[in-house]
Amino acid sequence: MSAVVFEGDYEFPLMVVRRDALEHNIATMAAFARDHGMELAPHAKTHLSKEIAQLQLAAGAWGLTVADTRQARAVRAFGARRIVVANQVVSPAGLDWAAAELAADPDFEFLSFADSVQGVDILAEHAGERPFRVLVEMGHAGGRAGCRTLEEFLRVAAHAAKTPGVEVAGVAGYEGGLPDAHHVRKYLDTLTEALGHLRVRNPILSVGGSQWFDVIGRELAAVQARILLRSGAYVTHDEGYYRERTPFNRIGGELRSALEVWAYVLSVPEPGLAIVGMGKRDAPYDEGLPVPRREGVTVLRMQDQHTLLRADGLAPGDLLSFGISHPCTAFDKWRMLPVVDEDYRVVGTISTDFH
Ligand SMILES: Cc1ncc(COP(=O)(O)O)c(C=O)c1O
Structure with missing residues (x-):
């Protein structure tokens, strides 16, 4: 398996x-x-x-x-x-x-x-x-x-x-x-x-x-x-820009968000502030910031290697998932992406061929 x-x-x-x-x-x-x-x-x-x-x-x-x-x-x-x-x-x-x-x-x-x-x-x-x-x-x-x-x-x-x-x-x-x-x-x-x-x-x-x-x-x-x-x-x-704008908001049918970024909490340096090991090199930020999948978590800003979150109850080592906004600036950040099934089993690989 x-x-x-x-x-x-x-x-x-x-x-x-x-x-x-x-x-x-x-x-x-x-x-x-x-x-x-x-x-x-x-x-x-x-x-x-x-x-x-x-x-x-x-x-x-x-x-x-x-x-x-x-x-x-x-x-x-x-x-x-x-x-x-x-x-x-x-x-x-x-x-x-x-x-x-x-x-x-x-x-x-x-x-x-x-x-x-x-x-x-x-x-x-x-x-x-x-x-x-x-x-x-x-x-x-x-x-x-x-x-x-x-x-x-x-x-x-x-x-x-x-x-x-x-x-x-x-x-x-x-x-x-x-x-x-x-x-x-x-x-x-x-x-x-x-x-x-x-x-x-x-x-x-x-x-x-x-x-x-x-x-x-x-x-x-x-x-x-x-x-x-x-x-x-x-x-x-996506879960941002296109989620708001898809024609399927007006007609029958739907598209589904296929990209997720998973990243660790690296540090909780102040109460209510968490630093995640995911930055502008990893996820799109030009048409909306990544969308946290956990209640009560807000993305404050992104740096090249980090994202600053406002959130309570997080600890270093927690693994968080984010939806993305704007697929067209997502794939160019990765050469290989695992394809996963609904249980997150790896069932394939997507390669990209940007510069
Ligand atoms: C000329 C042109 N055609 C088609 C598209 C595809 O549009 P979308 O990314 O909304 O699917 C784009 C996107 O920027 C474009 O510039």
Whole structure:
């Protein structure tokens, strides 16, 4: 029988992956996409893990999304045959790699975003025999990259259409930074309008994080395009940022928190104050601090190797568990994470491939 994680040779702090939650989330999102006529290209920047990528692909994902060509190389090595780089790619080394992969494998599909004439020209400089297929990115004011007006979008799309070595495949956007469903709907209208201007056969419309896929599923149901959803954080979900924002707070169903960090109390230097051996190197802190699983414990602040808690009744050597907030800055802190069952028996390993 496999060992319980607390009884083996494991050092703490330790981040563990709950197998039941991970498998539930992968199956839930695969079903959601299927039921809404969408394809899933999960954002692999969340985990950059071979084991998780392969589970997502086995569950029917169309392909994988990444943030840059370094991550593209990683997921290609994991076995991805379709990759979306959800950014304009300007890295010569990355583009040369992509051109070589396209040349070597006629079944390999590589898509990237473009939001400028310069970006398109850089692609063209590095294109091989098979063109670089681009999703012209339409952004929104105050958001991330992407054209800000329809005129700009059309200028970039027209330039890409006439540039040898580049081919327009559709439209991309990202609604994750928008404040509410009303703004998301308006933004999706803008994307759909932009798509309507393209003369592309079997176009792709790619959107989607883990906050608004319910609105996306409803609004884009009738759009004549392959809808590629790029949700990433859903895969482990969390007990902070995404717990508050998941569409499953509005529709039937649920995601489950799959990541936990376990750490020892190292010191109780004052009444009501405990120092835990878990710091910013071990758990995310950018979109909310770790969430203690014990009543009456509050996280005051985190340092690189420590977390300061307000709590009574703790003693050095106590082992505490924390949920996390923001999966996308959790996995990069670990090279190997044990996968545990409901009794905390180690049933597998998740490896990651960040820098
Ligand atoms: C362009 C883009 N697409 C998709 C995602 C995935 O969103 P989420 O992490 O909410 O699943 C992100 C996340 O930052 C993103 O930047």
